Amino acid sequence: MHNSLDLPGRPEDTRVVVAMSGGVDSSVVAALMKQQGYDVVGVTLQLYDHGVAVNRAKSCCAGQDIHDARRAAEKIGIPHYVLDYESRFKEAVMDRFADSYIAGETPIPCVSCNQTVKFQDLLKTAKDLGADVLATGHYVRSSASGNKRAMYRPTDLDRDQSYFLFATTQEQLDFLRFPLGGMPKSKVRELAHEFGLSIADKPDSQDICFVPNGDYAEVIRKLRPNAAEPGDIVHIDGRVLGKHEGIIHFTIGQRRGIGVAAGEPLYVVRLDADAKRVIVGPREALATRKVFLREVNWIGDTLLDEGAEFEIFAKVRSTRPPAPAIVRVENGTTTVELTSGEAGVAPGQACVFFDSDTEEARVLGGGWIARTERVGDWQVDSPQQEPQVSAV
Structure with a gap:
């Protein structure tokens, strides 16, 4: 031992x-x-x-x-x-x-x-x-x-x-x-x-430690009292569907509690902090093919430097298994192409790299998601597509 x-x-x-x-x-x-x-x-x-x-x-x-x-x-x-x-x-x-x-x-x-x-x-x-x-x-x-x-x-x-x-x-x-x-x-x-420890049956912690009741918005209101500014709920095609009380109440991929009635199921597909807009659309608009990373940490054996391109397995949320992807470094920017796409990937989350999708998988590092690129005609995060979501 x-x-x-x-x-x-x-x-x-x-x-x-x-x-x-x-x-x-x-x-x-x-x-x-x-x-x-x-x-x-x-x-x-x-x-x-x-x-x-x-x-x-x-x-x-x-x-x-x-x-x-x-x-x-x-x-x-x-x-x-x-x-x-x-x-x-x-x-x-x-x-x-x-x-x-x-x-x-x-x-x-x-x-x-x-x-x-x-x-x-x-x-x-x-x-x-x-x-x-x-x-x-x-x-x-x-x-x-x-x-x-x-x-x-x-x-x-x-x-x-x-x-x-x-x-x-x-x-x-x-x-x-x-x-x-x-x-x-x-x-x-x-x-x-x-070992005779009195905490042997103590429940596991599940919430974020400083958000004990799962109410993120309330914690943010305390930390940043002026954070919750109202704005518009806008459909991806440019229609203004309603008002909201602050983007801090929404997350990418959210379906329930959006607060607008429509003839189709709507999901939050983007949060535009600068314009205080919550952008919504159909589920297909959540499909993400490519993520751009910041603050990348690499602990693999081969260097991840300029011009590198590796086949890896990536997780873009903690509850999903690692899925095939390609990581590249071009002009100082690290991107990950998700081979099968992934729904509801949000900036601020992590993209974590593995060398396989098996139980023995080695962690190769990862990075924070800075922005995402959608599949097909749903490129709501790309500047050239911005007119599609018209300013209001």
């Missing part, structure tokens, strides 16, 4: 800092590392405070979770630190989330959190604490590949978190360990009971 982290030296001479959120997964990681003889230190991040009135049952990193993490550390018998990252979290995750939503995007703050607070700031803190590695409860696998580490989808594909970790850099990946990647969630719960 002592080689479970792929580290030289004896476990007792190896310091493992465990990111403890107060949930089952990270608590079991800490207990496993302690059982295997490592020098374990638990660290919990205080990211925000909802106030007493909010039900935190489905979200993480609030007051109750800090208490749960502390109790787990006591039971396991390891030192435990709580770090106040509230201002950093607000700046790097919450503010970015609000600005992205106001710009008509559909952001994924969990990726931003891993990218900044957890795998930059916490990783640095772990090194300051003398850690050899930082271990987390994420469901992904990593293993040595030559002189570096590679990331793969986990054994339990129902828990696959690789989509949310696409921005992990090679340097971070080499320092991180994911001890749960090779086991199903049921086994993790079983171990939690064996």
Whole structure:
């Protein structure tokens, strides 16, 4: 068992800092590392405070979770630190989330959190604490590949978190360990009971941690009080169908609750933040063939540089399996052509690269979707097509 982290030296001479959120997964990681003889230190991040009135049952990193993490550390018998990252979290995750939503995007703050607070700031803190590695409860696998580490989808594909970790850099990946990647969630719960952890049956967090009731618009109203400006709901053919109370209430692909009556099912196909317009159309108008990426992270073996063209498998939403695609770099811009197309792809989401669509797929990186190109005559995101959606 002592080689479970792929580290030289004896476990007792190896310091493992465990990111403890107060949930089952990270608590079991800490207990496993302690059982295997490592020098374990638990660290919990205080990211925000909802106030007493909010039900935190489905979200993480609030007051109750800090208490749960502390109790787990006591039971396991390891030192435990709580770090106040509230201002950093607000700046790097919450503010970015609000600005992205106001710009008509559909952001994924969990990726931003891993990218900044957890795998930059916490990783640095772990090194300051003398850690050899930082271990987390994420469901992904990593293993040595030559002189570096590679990331793969986990054994339990129902828990696959690789989509949310696409921005992990090679340097971070080499320092991180994911001890749960090779086991199903049921086994993790079983171990939690064996270790006598009081959180063994605690429900998994499902919501975005600072949006505990799923009401994004309300959170954005608090962060950006003047964000919800009214505007027009416009059909893709230029007809004005009605009014809306702010584009922050809509997401690409949305069908219900649009607020206009029409003789056909309508979907939100584009959010025009500058003109405060919600553009709607038939389902066919959602079909996306090409995405343009920004802030691309690549952790494959071959360089992704100017002129590169690779066949990959891409995921443009966390719940979909990887599908065939081609990634290209031309004139400094990274694009991904989705071979079969995909419906309802939104700017602000992630496009994540894999080397196959199998259970053993390796994560090659990914990027944030800056804009999309539609199939056929529905090029509503292309400037030359703008007259089709007439200004009103």
